[in-house]
Amino acid sequence: ALTDASPETSDALRVLHRVFGYDSFRGEQQEIIEQVVAGGDALVLMPTGGGKSLCYQIPALVRDGTGVVISPLIALMQDQVDALTALGVRAGFLNSTQAPHERQAVEQAFLADELDLLYLAPERLRTEGTQRLLDRGKVSLFAIDEAHCVAQWGHDFRPDYLALSMLHERWPKVPRIALTATATEATHAEIAQRLGLEDAKHFVASFDRPNIQYRIVPKNNPQKQLLELVRTEHEGDAGVVYCLSRASVEKTAAFLVEQGVQAVPYHAGMDARDRAANQARFLREDGVVVVATIAFGMGIDKPDVRFVAHLDLPKSVEGYYQETGRAGRDGEPATAWLAYGLQDVVQQRKLIDGSEGDDAHRRSLGMHLDAMLALCETVACRRVRLLAYFGQQGEPCGNCDTCLTPAESWDGTVAAQKLLSTVWRLAKERRQKFGAGQIIDILQGKKTAKVIQFDHDGLSVFGVGADLSTQEWRGVVRQLLAQGLLAVEGDYGTLVLTEASGEVLGGRRSVPMRKEAVQASPSRKASG
Numbered sequence: 001a002l003t004d005a006s007p008e009t010s011d012a013l014r015v016l017h018r019v020f021g022y023d024s025f026r027g028e029q030q031e032i033i034e035q036v037v038a039g040g041d042a043l044v045l046m047p048t049g050g051g052k053s054l055c056y057q058i059p060a061l062v063r064d065g066t067g068v069v070i071s072p073l074i075a076l077m078q079d080q081v082d083a084l085t086a087l088g089v090r091a092g093f094l095n096s097t098q099a100p101h102e103r104q105a106v107e108q109a110f111l112a113d114e115l116d117l118l119y120l121a122p123e124r125l126r127t128e129g130t131q132r133l134l135d136r137g138k139v140s141l142f143a144i145d146e147a148h149c150v151a152q153w154g155h156d157f158r159p160d161y162l163a164l165s166m167l168h169e170r171w172p173k174v175p176r177i178a179l180t181a182t183a184t185e186a187t188h189a190e191i192a193q194r195l196g197l198e199d200a201k202h203f204v205a206s207f208d209r210p211n212i213q214y215r216i217v218p219k220n221n222p223q224k225q226l227l228e229l230v231r232t233e234h235e236g237d238a239g240v241v242y243c244l245s246r247a248s249v250e251k252t253a254a255f256l257v258e259q260g261v262q263a264v265p266y267h268a269g270m271d272a273r274d275r276a277a278n279q280a281r282f283l284r285e286d287g288v289v290v291v292a293t294i295a296f297g298m299g300i301d302k303p304d305v306r307f308v309a310h311l312d313l314p315k316s317v318e319g320y321y322q323e324t325g326r327a328g329r330d331g332e333p334a335t336a337w338l339a340y341g342l343q344d345v346v347q348q349r350k351l352i353d354g355s356e357g358d359d360a361h362r363r364s365l366g367m368h369l370d371a372m373l374a375l376c377e378t379v380a381c382r383r384v385r386l387l388a389y390f391g392q393q394g395e396p397c398g399n400c401d402t403c404l405t406p407a408e409s410w411d412g413t414v415a416a417q418k419l420l421s422t423v424w425r426l427a428k429e430r431r432q433k434f435g436a437g438q439i440i441d442i443l444q445g446k447k448t449a450k451v452i453q454f455d456h457d458g459l460s461v462f463g464v465g466a467d468l469s470t471q472e473w474r475g476v477v478r479q480l481l482a483q484g485l486l487a488v489e490g491d492y493g494t495l496v497l498t499e500a501s502g503e504v505l506g507g508r509r510s511v512p513m514r515k516e517a518v519q520a521s522p523s524r525k526a527s528g
């Protein structure tokens, strides 16, 4: 060769061409591969679709022995092994789905040094039998995929991952590469610490996905809004629609089918065979829309997903980023669309309050939700906010909703004071707590049965907020929640003041609010 590339690079490049059929490395793939081929440890943060697999597959092919890949995605192991086998790579897996004779065949191949790659479920690795097996064969590297599963407060925590710190103790000479697409600074540090990778070389790729257009809209009739998105922009395109509950997955999929969209449901409560069949249709046919809970998608590799829609608020920015990241892996324009409303906030808080675990865990969930809300309510570029969350910088993108139609803001201080003082009066004068619906009825001066029942038309604040529509008031509540100036509690989503509420009531703090860019909402009436 006429290049001055190191031997590691030329070997790696040869494998890239011959085995995988690609011309060149992407991003930092080459540096990462060199590090591992040379026997060093690596911690790789790369967004979904960035090309993490090659970072361990190529070193496994270049180095002597078998590369052991630890992955929680048991359901995908067969697919991964099949795909590698089709490329002529000698690969196998060991997990709980196999019959004993299948497992033995894979173990024999490993011991005979006839495997390039061996995929292992993390719980397998904990067994003494597996550890002895690895001792008897030749391991070229350990790849720890989905490494954020070791982060204890993350949304994908797997206790089995904690045991992976033993890899280095038991096999100190074998290089390790940990990979993840989820990485705030905190998760990043936790991975390094828990896996004993402090001395590893860190590779942090940009999380920017310039071809994805991020849009977040207020929710009024989510199914109709979704249909409008599909009809006007994504007719015949492959897409993923995320819903929070299995019931809404079923309902939304049925609705889309009724409207002539090729949609299929996917959630953990379905029969495994139906679920696999729906996934296969989505992967193999063109223009299928999968409606799913978040159970769907980890590790799914379909390059031409043109849109990802969320009908419910994701629990965290990490989750949102990972789910939207499944759009446009081929680099062509794609849409990430999210509809959220006040009810989402109430529901999520309720889930957090009722969640298992200690206070610290609940606080952490609350902080994740707050960050997600801040992204929804921002008047700045969505992409800039998203990157900033991952500790990276960016320029306003000119492609997201807030860049394209700058969100107007208005001085919501007086509205906030009216609303907060209603909550305060009910608590002080009547020892009562109510949800947003009743508070808004009082503000607007509506003599509903419930208002009359509780004598709320006698409150001094009754009717002081007739100038805003119900939808505008719901926006006010949502934004106060997002800014920590109001809180929800209990099973009924009752509203209560926070410590910071006093600053607004006392006139010491103004409250800028985002003007609702409500388009195409059939139920909206003109308001003064």
Ligand code: ADP
Binding pocket: 022, 023, 024, 025, 026, 029, 046, 047, 048, 049, 050, 051, 052, 053, 054, 301, 303, 329
């Ligand atoms: P990740 O695991 O980071 O989500 P993958 O490893 O699945 O990403 O890669 C995403 C897609 O990009 C795959 O289809 C893969 O074959 C492709 N890819 C990865 N590296 C390259 C490259 N250097 N050149 C061309 N395509 C690549």
Ligand code: ZN
Binding pocket: 381, 382, 383, 384, 396, 397, 398, 399, 400, 401, 402, 403, 404
């Ligand atoms: Zn932007």
